[in-house]
Amino acid sequence: MQRIAIDMDEVMADFVPKHLALFNRDFNENITIEDLKGKKLREYRPHLKMEIRNYITEPTFFRDLAVIKDSQEVIKDLSKQYEVFITTAAMEYPTSFTAKYEWLKEHFGFLDDMNFVFCGDKSIIKADYLIDDHTRHFARFSGQGILFTAPHNVNETGYVRVNNWQEVKNYFLK
Template sequence: MKPIVYIDMDDVICNYTEAHRRALSRNPENHYPQSQFDFFRKLKPIYGALEGIQVLDQNNYQIYILTAPSENNPLSYTEKRIWIEEYLGFDFVSKLIICSNKSLLKGDYLVDDHKSGKGQENFEGRILHYGSKQCKNWETVIKILLAENRLQ
């Protein structure tokens, strides 16, 4: 059976923080720019993320995109789905899971920029803490997962 890998969207696949900072600098009175129409749809991909997902998808992993919705923007569900189709293709739309509690899903790996807050701390598989010293970028994510897949 192929190992299951869940990959977070915001700040793992797409650059949420940079877009948030830019929006705040343009309009400092709006403390929740993520509540604005098109915020999530216009996020830019993180360097190496799209290619990394394709490498994992082609190397014996079941890949799912696991993202929490924005409580401040009910349109985030739709915008995230549109983003996935635009950047990863229609086939990945069925691999998008939007869930506020990431511990509800069963899998082998969770690639996330947070270790807690949305249930990550109770995820039963291994967490690859994206952006950390051990898992600083997509090159590292690929190396870790491909090495572990060879060991199984």
């Protein structure tokens, strides 16, 4: 059985809208997702890099992120024909472990938690496919990287790209 590794943030969990809403509220800004095309918020407002990071290091930040459209249904379908592992770079935000675990149990309770992986450098992941919004994880990945579209990566080329979970479904199940 082939194995698919799937990233959480901006692939399963809708990270940007919450982050942006908190930032706009606290700094009286009106930055939109459109503004963030091709960049991260910390690159858009570099002088506030630390403040932008502070939201994410708050232990509950990841607990109530919205589920990205169709990810539950498609991952459920994928898990019937593939081994599915969730591989998130949680070591970048060590305060997030519990929230991320609970979020996965709440929204993806049909997956075995033995298939959850909290890591940093994803070159440790042995899988046939990796669906991720960060191309840096593909550099040393031995399988097929699949770039899931997120605002920050829209200008990156040279990767297999999927724009949403229906396209993931088409890629793997059609």
